Amino acid sequence: MSGNNPDLRDKVDQSRGFFKKLQLVVPALKEYRKLEDIRAADELLRKQVFDKLDESKSKLETLRKAMSDKGDFTSLTSIGAIISQVQQISGEVFHSQQGSAGISPNIRIDEGTxxxxxxxxxxxxxxxxxxxxxxxxxxxxxxxxxxxxxxIAAKIGPMLDDFKHTWKQRLESVENILVTK
Incomplete structure (x- = not known):
């Protein structure tokens, strides 16, 4: 983990209140608490990704307005397509599958997963x-x-394609996590 982005799992662990600390003492709840804390950290991470993508979308909309103000209408469609891709990806990130710990889950997902x-x-x-x-x-x-x-579209488009490809791998990984043997 880089210094710019701290490991949020540690922050979630450090911010446990009394009740959550008590759960760590009770053997039946200990693993549940640890899994829920990892999920909470993961949710915070995905929110950061969503926020950065949303910020990118806003800047692209500013670019589109600047193009319009300049009378540069030739590439509005390509920038609009990039904006749509960013919006789609950010929505997928925000609403993505994160695995469920639950007290009694239908499919068991361990801490390593x-x-x-x-x-x-x-x-x-x-x-x-x-x-x-x-x-x-x-x-x-x-x-x-x-x-x-x-x-600009030629520079950003491949970055979004790479992001989508890697995100698809993540989804496949989640799907593989959910398959029981």
Whole structure:
């Protein structure tokens, strides 16, 4: 884990209240509490990814407005398509499957599996930050006249494709987690 993005599992563990600490003492609830805390950390991570993607979408909408203000209507469709992709991906991230610990789950998911899912999602924070940074830089380049909207779409499109591909692998991993033998 990088220094920029702390491991949220530790933060969730440190913020346990009395009742949650008590659950860790009761043998029947100990594992449930640990699994729920990993899920809570994973949810916080996915919220960060969603926020970064939403920030990127907002900046792309600013770019689209700048294009319109300049009378540059030739690439509005390609930037609109990029905005749609970001919106779709952010929705998938926000509403994604995260595995269920539950007191008596239908399908048992162990701590190692939830930690694997957390690690997957942790990497998405960095990817979302890279997309956001690229979008910010592209907006600056466009408004200063050093880049075109088509060049920007050509730069951001592959990043989104990579993100979607990796996200699909995560979903397949979750589906494999849910298969019992």
């Amino acid at each position: 939830l930690n694997k899912l957390y690690e997957y999602d942790y990497n998405f924070v960095n990817s979302a930050e890279q997309i956001s940074s690229t979008v910010s830089g592209s907006l600056t380049e466009y408004t200063s006249g050093t880049s075109t909207a088509q060049a």
